[in-house]
Amino acid sequence: MKDSVTLAYINMYGILGALEDLCRFSQEARELAGAGGPGKKPFKDLTVGFTVKNGPAMTLSFAGGACGARIGEGPCTIKLPFSSCEKFNGLVDGTVTPIPSKGFTRIGFLLRNFTALTKILENYLRPAPGALGDPAFFEASTTIMFFLIVQAVAQIGNHDKIGRFSASNIPDSTVLLSIAGEPPRTAETARASSPQAAIIVRDHQLSLSRTVPEKYHAVMEFGSMKLARQLFDGQVSAIGCIGRGLISLRGNIGILDNINRILDRAALYLA
Numbered sequence: 001m002k003d004s005v006t007l008a009y010i011n012m013y014g015i016l017g018a019l020e021d022l023c024r025f026s027q028e029a030r031e032l033a034g035a036g037g038p039g040k041k042p043f044k045d046l047t048v049g050f051t052v053k054n055g056p057a058m059t060l061s062f063a064g065g066a067c068g069a070r071i072g073e074g075p076c077t078i079k080l081p082f083s084s085c086e087k088f089n090g091l092v093d094g095t096v097t098p099i100p101s102k103g104f105t106r107i108g109f110l111l112r113n114f115t116a117l118t119k120i121l122e123n124y125l126r127p128a129p130g131a132l133g134d135p136a137f138f139e140a141s142t143t144i145m146f147f148l149i150v151q152a153v154a155q156i157g158n159h160d161k162i163g164r165f166s167a168s169n170i171p172d173s174t175v176l177l178s179i180a181g182e183p184p185r186t187a188e189t190a191r192a193s194s195p196q197a198a199i200i201v202r203d204h205q206l207s208l209s210r211t212v213p214e215k216y217h218a219v220m221e222f223g224s225m226k227l228a229r230q231l232f233d234g235q236v237s238a239i240g241c242i243g244r245g246l247i248s249l250r251g252n253i254g255i256l257d258n259i260n261r262i263l264d265r266a267a268l269y270l271a
Contacts, residue, residue: 033067178196218259227246
């Protein structure tokens with residue numbers, strides 16, 4: 001079963017945090033994030049703070065077509081408080097309409113820009129049939145999914161009961177997750193080539209780092225973007241791919257085994 005607190009952390013840092021990646025790949029998203037465009041006025045800086053009682057907090061900043069995600073509370077233009085993790089999860093699944101405690105005069109951004117951004121993101125996370133046939137969209141969608149899944153692994157390891165048990169068996173370490181690079185076909189897809197992230201484990205708490213460290217204790221590398229997508233969509237078995245050498249595991253096998261156990265839980269929360 002899904003745990004509502006774990007789901008809230010995934011929704012906050014993984015789903016809404018993915019807007020940062022979305023604005024790297026989608027011109028439409030960049031226009032909504034302040035770059036301007038036909039019928040859209042550019043803006044310099046607008047921040048939205050999300051806070052959940054007994055749960056996660058994050059600040060999203062929008063300026064000049066880019067989105068930045070910062071974990072924790074901070075100065076913001078618009079503040080959206082939630083009384084529980086269940087209420088916040090309702091925002092993400094579309095069953096709860098938030099009421100700002102600050103920045104009510106900027107509610108137009110929430111109703112127009114932010115809502116439109118989340119709809120575009122949904123198209124990347126749950127592509128329409130045939131959409132993945134476009135190479136640029138395929139690589140962008142798969143890259144966004146990659147970072148979402150790695151973030152989900154960190155949050156499941158920190159908050160889910162079964163995930164925490166696996167995390168309790170991981171010593172302080174750094175684990176590199178990556179997708180093997182392929183020659184980029186266009187300037188747009190070049191941004192999506194070879195996505196990498198690290199999971200940092202300290203005192204059995206997991207966090208995602210986009211800065212790839214020089215030294216790490218274990219590596220899990222997917223053989224290609226196509227393979228990663230098949231795994232993300234549940235079309236192939238991770239164990240089968242490891243057996244055929246399509247997923248490369250190097251370093252401390254004990255650490256990788258526990259990371260893999262947490263990864264198996266991600267499908268439950270992201271379904």
